[in-house]
Amino acid sequence: MPELPEVETIVRDLRPHLRGRRLEAVLSLNPVVLRFPSADSFRAAAEGAVFGALTRRGKFIHAPLSSGDQLVVHLGMTGTLTLEEEAAPVRPHTHLRLRLDSGRELRYRDPRRFGRVLLGSARQLAKAGLLPPLGPDPLDRTFHAWPENGQVRRSRRVVKAVLLDQRALAGCGNIYADEALFLARLRPTRTAASLSASQWARLGAALTVVMREAIRRRGTSFSDYRDGFGARGEAYESLLVYGRAGLPCVRCGRTLVSRRTAGRATVYCRWCQR
DNA sequence: AACGAGTCCTGATCGC
């Protein structure tokens, strides 16, 4: 399940290999993952365009094209975006294949099809409501002040729900929400409004630490995640709570519990997180 | 306002 660190790893991997490369042909395109525009328009707009430098915003990958359009990819739960040799076998659930003038292919694969692909100008995409508003990104230099939005701070929602809300915070998913809450020693079921200023500061710092550490390890390979070259990341070994329900807390040794919070499986330590 | 539930979807895992 790609979250910010996984998407950032993919963007960093692909950026130098895509920049300046000409998109020669759309070899295949499954319309079910294409949210905008039509398949025909996609081909017409994509073929012949030259890639600029990839960027990331939250969990979205933005690839600017020489035409002024951008190719936008969200990986959903199981999406991968990889650069492969032409001769490499095409795996099942590959929904998009773009041939580059380097002789390689940019391939988008997504078994569960929760991801999506868009192509258009920023204006077009925003107008169509396809680029939802995103909150501050934990890698932004100004993130230390998060959340500046008083509505977020005063919200009666549980803090876990706030972390998963892309309008309040961009790029966080279930894994790193649990990890950050553990590091900040905060119970996921606390309401946002109950957090003190220093607790918010702790949480913001924890988010940055958790994300940066995961990027350093090239992302968490839980099941489907692969980096831009199809390799696994190694952050899974360093997860402290996610996927460790029933195992001892690394800090106090007591058993970690799992319960459903904000509609998601949530693992925490009842002793360390209050 | 904010929650839960349902929706999309496939694959891993579990119980019988």
Add this chain to the structure above:
DNA sequence: TGCGATCAGGACTCGT
């Protein structure tokens, strides 16, 4: 061994 049920969840919609 094999098969059906269950669970996983990002983002969205809908009902309460």
